[in-house]
Amino acid sequence: MANDAGEKGGNGSRSAEEATLSARLKRLGERLAQKKGPSRQAEAGSSSKSDPSALARGFRLSTELVAGVLVGAFIGWALDKWLGISPWGMIVFLLLGFAAGVVNVMRAAGVSSGPGQRPK
């Protein structure tokens, strides 16, 4: 019995404790949001800030271009083999791949930050 009563009292104080704890958590959340809220949200989705050094930036741009051309060449080659339309698949997709590579580079360089946005 005594045990029961103790547990009940414990429950009461625990719920009170939880209330103060949740209040503290809420305050903490508000303060954190205040600290890093507006400035972070504003730049969400921008990729132009992503490169901290010129070396990494240069390397990133070159791989972006090469990757676009490679994917285009591979798809063109596969279509040629599959449909037997050589060399038209290679010609068309190599050019498309080159265009995709240039788009990649422009995006990586921050000239145009995503689909649907015109170059500034």
Added chain:
Amino acid sequence: MADPIHQFEIQKIATLGHIGGHEIAFTNSALFMAITVVGIWALLVGGSSARALVPGRLQSIAELSYEFVADTINSTAGKEGMKFFPLVFTLFMFILVANIIGLIPYTFTVTSHIIITAALALLVFITVLVYGFYKHGLGFFRLFVPKGIPIYILPLIVFIEVLSFLSRPISHSVRLFANMLAGHITLKVFASFVTLLGGLGIFGIFGAALPLALVVALTALELLVAFLQAYVFAILTCIYLNDAIHPGH
């Protein structure tokens, strides 16, 4: 001259068994992956076990790495991106620790093999695809149809966008792999100049000081590259995940 490629050779340590006629072996690459994972585990568990209000050294490192990745995700993919915190944090820590362990002489650099980086990049690519289709259904295809494009060039643009999307895992993986490979080969070549010149007598020893200084400088540069490539990999992961979260942008 010592073979600068030898450091990237995969050596078998033990055979675990056979699956469909293929040998499944525990290699030096697997060993260093295991070392990397154990190292991260030790760092984070050791860092978080003290739970001090004023952090010690280990706890500071653990807290810094958490804050750094959380900030990166918040600034590129927004608040919804925090869902992917475990993925990005795992990738960042794995690549960073693997790169740094690879800088220690006589170790193996896990990230200098394209199969590893390609697997990591494909993991991100497939996550983007699966999450994009799960969250937006067919609306995910809006990613390939930019707004405000005249209808007569739209098919061309869609093709280009799809190709650009497909080229992502390639540039994502090649960048990390090529950086690590090139850096380690350069280090090895300059280090072998030191021993070659050192064998030429008294003038050779003075001559060897030059490549030795270069090796020291290159090691510092490689330390920067090790961190930078892990960071670039993480931030690109965030940018790609951002596309999966908001494909309409």
